[in-house]
Amino acid sequence: MYEQIIDFLSLSDPNVRTVVLGSILLTSSSAIIGAFTFLRKKALVGDAVAHSVLPGICLAFMIGGAKDPLILIPGAFLAGWLSMILIDKITLHSRIKEDTAIGMVLSVTFGLGILMLTFIQHSGNANQSGLDHFLFGKAAAMLGSDVIIFSAIALLMVLTVSFLFKEFALVCFDREYASSMGLPVKRLDFLMTSLTVLAVVIGIQAVGVVLMAAMLITPAAAARFWTDNLKLMIIMAAVIGAVSGFTGALVSYLYPSMPTGPWIVVVASVFAFISFFFAPKKGILQYMIKQRRIRLMINEENIIKAGYHIGEDRKDFTSSMTATDLIRRRPMPESKLKGHLAKLTRQGYFRKHSQGWELTNAGYKKGSRLVRIHRLWELYLTEYLNIASDHVHEDAETIEHFITPELEKQLEQTLNYPSEDPHQSKIPYE
Numbered sequence: 001m002y003e004q005i006i007d008f009l010s011l012s013d014p015n016v017r018t019v020v021l022g023s024i025l026l027t028s029s030s031a032i033i034g035a036f037t038f039l040r041k042k043a044l045v046g047d048a049v050a051h052s053v054l055p056g057i058c059l060a061f062m063i064g065g066a067k068d069p070l071i072l073i074p075g076a077f078l079a080g081w082l083s084m085i086l087i088d089k090i091t092l093h094s095r096i097k098e099d100t101a102i103g104m105v106l107s108v109t110f111g112l113g114i115l116m117l118t119f120i121q122h123s124g125n126a127n128q129s130g131l132d133h134f135l136f137g138k139a140a141a142m143l144g145s146d147v148i149i150f151s152a153i154a155l156l157m158v159l160t161v162s163f164l165f166k167e168f169a170l171v172c173f174d175r176e177y178a179s180s181m182g183l184p185v186k187r188l189d190f191l192m193t194s195l196t197v198l199a200v201v202i203g204i205q206a207v208g209v210v211l212m213a214a215m216l217i218t219p220a221a222a223a224r225f226w227t228d229n230l231k232l233m234i235i236m237a238a239v240i241g242a243v244s245g246f247t248g249a250l251v252s253y254l255y256p257s258m259p260t261g262p263w264i265v266v267v268a269s270v271f272a273f274i275s276f277f278f279a280p281k282k283g284i285l286q287y288m289i290k291q292r293r294i295r296l297m298i299n300e301e302n303i304i305k306a307g308y309h310i311g312e313d314r315k316d317f318t319s320s321m322t323a324t325d326l327i328r329r330r331p332m333p334e335s336k337l338k339g340h341l342a343k344l345t346r347q348g349y350f351r352k353h354s355q356g357w358e359l360t361n362a363g364y365k366k367g368s369r370l371v372r373i374h375r376l377w378e379l380y381l382t383e384y385l386n387i388a389s390d391h392v393h394e395d396a397e398t399i400e401h402f403i404t405p406e407l408e409k410q411l412e413q414t415l416n417y418p419s420e421d422p423h424q425s426k427i428p429y430e
Helices: 002-010 014-039 043-064 069-092 098-121 144-163 165-173 175-180 185-224 230-254 260-278 284-314 323-329 334-346 361-384 393-399 405-414
Strands: 350-352 357-359
Touching: 002 230, 014 043, 014 144, 014 165, 014 185, 014 230, 014 260, 043 069, 043 098, 043 185, 069 098, 069 144, 069 185, 144 165, 144 185, 165 175, 165 185, 175 185, 185 230, 185 260, 230 260, 260 284, 284 323, 284 334, 284 357, 284 361, 323 334, 334 350, 357 361, 361 393, 361 405
Parallel strands: none
Antiparallel strands: 350 357
16 A cells, blocks of 8 residues: 555656546635635535536536537536526525525436436437446546646636635625625626536536535635634635545545545545634634633632622621631532632632631732622613613623623713612722
């Protein structure tokens, strides 16, 4: 196998060069257009287009009588565009919603394509051999002439995106603003849709109509988890698509029984899986860590606030309090409470004594601020939103941990520095 990998990486075989270059071109260009499709929330439309090109391919073959890309691509493109128009017409002129219209067009056109493909296979035309590869893709069947045609189309797509990047981005994120600036929004929308159809048409040679939607959307979805910068997202999507195409071709070379298209999608899905779970800012793992930190912060601040309430009741903030005293105010397992208290003691909010714990000056200020925000928010809800005083505690219990100093100052000014909350409890000020 090592020798096979070396042979593959050397690209000395013209067939290997054709397959590798073709797979990289098709997958990377599809990923670039797929980024805009993803941002426009048109993923299902891409799936419908991918399935609807099959009858166009079959019809073009029946008319031309050959598997020439110059004949099949226009037929596939026309069928894809008709499916887009059909989805829009059904949505506009009936009570059927877009997702239902997409499902209808997808299933009907794909079923029609299968019927036409079956008819061609039984027609006796010798040229139809290999036409069924468009279902799941067969990159190994690409010829040098096919790669030239696909390269020209991919280059056209990339150049179009490069020249109209700002306009496309503006239409994707804020159509109303783009229209107010005088941009031809409908024409730009038409062009992006045409590029989506074109990306699907040229990509089916590698991954097939069944898996093309995954190739269109998966690299963009994976890239979105790593960055908020659109340019960087498109570059990352293109790289993921290219690596997926290269790896799919490698696996197909090492194991000839393994189809290239499904492996391309599998590799892209692995990238997506890694992104979904391990992206540094938006990954699920990072989200879980962030949620845990927030829960810890809330628990620790609630313990400080409980210590302040105890001092408030005793009218003495320097007296010691036991774990039992704190648990009465903030119920939790004693072992968990002592773990939090040990951390808060290290942070300087509590001081440990033989009799228990007491608030430090920093702990007193922190507790005072939490109580102040809580009571100001309760007063704000009752006075400005007309919520009953016995219904405001839970909301204030949550918001007190997230009010910034700026909002706190604004609350104080809006309420004119009140002395008591709706329950006649004193509002502490510094």
